Amino acid sequence: MRVKQINESVWSVGAIDWKRRMFDEIVPLPDGTSYNSYLINGSEKTALIDTVDPHMEKDLLDNLKDLEVNKIDYIISNHAEQDHSGSIPIILEMFPESKVVTNEKCKNMLIDLLPIDEERFIVIQDRETISLGDKTLEFIFAPWVHWPETMFTYLREDKILFTCDFLGSHLATSELYADFDDFKIYEDAKLYYVEIMMPYRRFFIKALELVEDLKPGIIAPSHGPVYDKPEYIINLHKKWVSDEVKNEVLLFWVSMHGSTKEMVDYLEKELIKRKINVRKFDLASSDAARLTMSLVDAATLVLATPAVLGGAHPAAVYAAYLTGILKPKIKFASIIASYSWGSKIVDQLKGLMNNPKWEILDPVLSKGAAKEETYKDLERLAAEIETKHRSEGLL
Numbered sequence: 307m308r309v310k311q312i313n314e315s316v317w318s319v320g321a322i323d324w325k326r327r328m329f330d331e332i333v334p335l336p337d338g339t340s341y342n343s344y345l346i347n348g349s350e351k352t353a354l355i356d357t358v359d360p361h362m363e364k365d366l367l368d369n370l371k372d373l374e375v376n377k378i379d380y381i382i383s384n385h386a387e388q389d390h391s392g393s394i395p396i397i398l399e400m401f402p403e404s405k406v407v408t409n410e411k412c413k414n415m416l417i418d419l420l421p422i423d424e425e426r427f428i429v430i431q432d433r434e435t436i437s438l439g440d441k442t443l444e445f446i447f448a449p450w451v452h453w454p455e456t457m458f459t460y461l462r463e464d465k466i467l468f469t470c471d472f473l474g475s476h477l478a479t480s481e482l483y484a485d486f487d488d489f490k491i492y493e494d495a496k497l498y499y500v501e502i503m504m505p506y507r508r509f510f511i512k513a514l515e516l517v518e519d520l521k522p523g524i525i526a527p528s529h530g531p532v533y534d535k536p537e538y539i540i541n542l543h544k545k546w547v548s549d550e551v552k553n554e555v556l557l558f559w560v561s562m563h564g565s566t567k568e569m570v571d572y573l574e575k576e577l578i579k580r581k582i583n584v585r586k587f588d589l590a591s592s593d594a595a596r597l598t599m600s601l602v603d604a605a606t607l608v609l610a611t612p613a614v615l616g617g618a619h620p621a622a623v624y625a626a627y628l629t630g631i632l633k634p635k636i637k638f639a640s641i642i643a644s645y646s647w648g649s650k651i652v653d654q655l656k657g658l659m660n661n662p663k664w665e666i667l668d669p670v671l672s673k674g675a676a677k678e679e680t681y682k683d684l685e686r687l688a689a690e691i692e693t694k695h696r697s698e699g700l701l
């Protein structure tokens with residue numbers, strides 16, 4: 307039996323996806339993931355909070371069978387994305403009396419994405435409640451964490467907050483509760499934050515305030531372990547989502563014949579000399595998850611690339627695009643490039659990073675291998691970064 311009991315009325319009945327290594331074919335999942343679904347047995351009604359990715363619907367059905375569930379009245383859909391909603395149709399089929407309870411936006415998205423008849427829905431408003439008899443479910447709209455329709459469901463009597471994607475982590479584990487002594491909890495929660503939530507920082511802060519106001523005893527997300535000490539995960543996210551940055555420069559680089567690498571190595575030494583911390587990632591071989599995670603706290607990003615057919619190397623193009631869409635709280639950015647003839651690298655990468663909040667420091671370009679003036683330019687860039695970090699109180 308894979309089900310896990312949270313209390314006398316609430317069970318975790320979702321699926322553990324040990325093997326999955328990519329999400330949406332873009333997000334690395336080094337430790338797999340889970341699709342959590344929760345069964346709540348009230349004295350009169352039974353509710354299922356979210357379902358599982360459709361490729362694992364058998365696990366959900368087996369878990370319900372193990373618990374001898376013969377009636378589901380409400381399927382609560384906190385979020386329309388298919389990793390949580392994809393098994394709603396099979397649950398509706400297995401439990402013909404059941405209704406999908408969600409907000410108007412989510413209902414419309416579910417109808418677009420899945421074969422669900424409109425008459426199977428109950429539409430609720432923000433802060434509306436439904437009774438399960440001795441239990442009350444309250445629905446709390448929390449848009450844009452990370453789709454426009456996202457909401458939380460609060461089991462009032464038991465103080466359990468079901469947050470779906472919010473505060474989750476991509477971690478496959480058979481443990482019900484997060485073990486905060488396990489470094490994986492920290493790493494997987496941070497990676498998940500940067501990949502899924504960081505682009506919506508403004509909305510994330512509002513949602514975090516909603517959670518703090520509720521003071522839940524347990525936070526039960528729909529990916530990764532449940533938190534029975536909510537303050538730990540809330541405080542971590544408060545730090546990540548804050549405007550606070552570290553005295554750190556990320557050097558994302560790729561080199562074909564060594565010229566760009568030489569420039570990057572020189573800048574690294576100049577930065578360290580100025581007491582600025584550096585993290586270097588070779589775009590040709592770095593672990594994508596660690597590179598992505600590094601974006602959460604650093605003050606400055608320098609992207610270094612050789613020219614390929616007049617533009618940036620494809621690995622640098624990818625890094626610039628990824629950085630642009632993830633919208634980290636980086637404050638300063640610059641570009642280093644070597645080229646042999648005409649180059650549109652700077653305009654191309656600036657366009658892809660496309661973040662009006664970043665101050666772009668003058669790039670350093672070298673025609674061919676680095677020369678004396680190139681090293682001077684790199685010293686100028688290091689000095690400018692030092693000044694900027696001082697102005698932010700980081701040094």
Ligand code: FEO
Binds near residue numbers: 385388390529
């Ligand atoms: Fe876990 Fe936005 O789906």
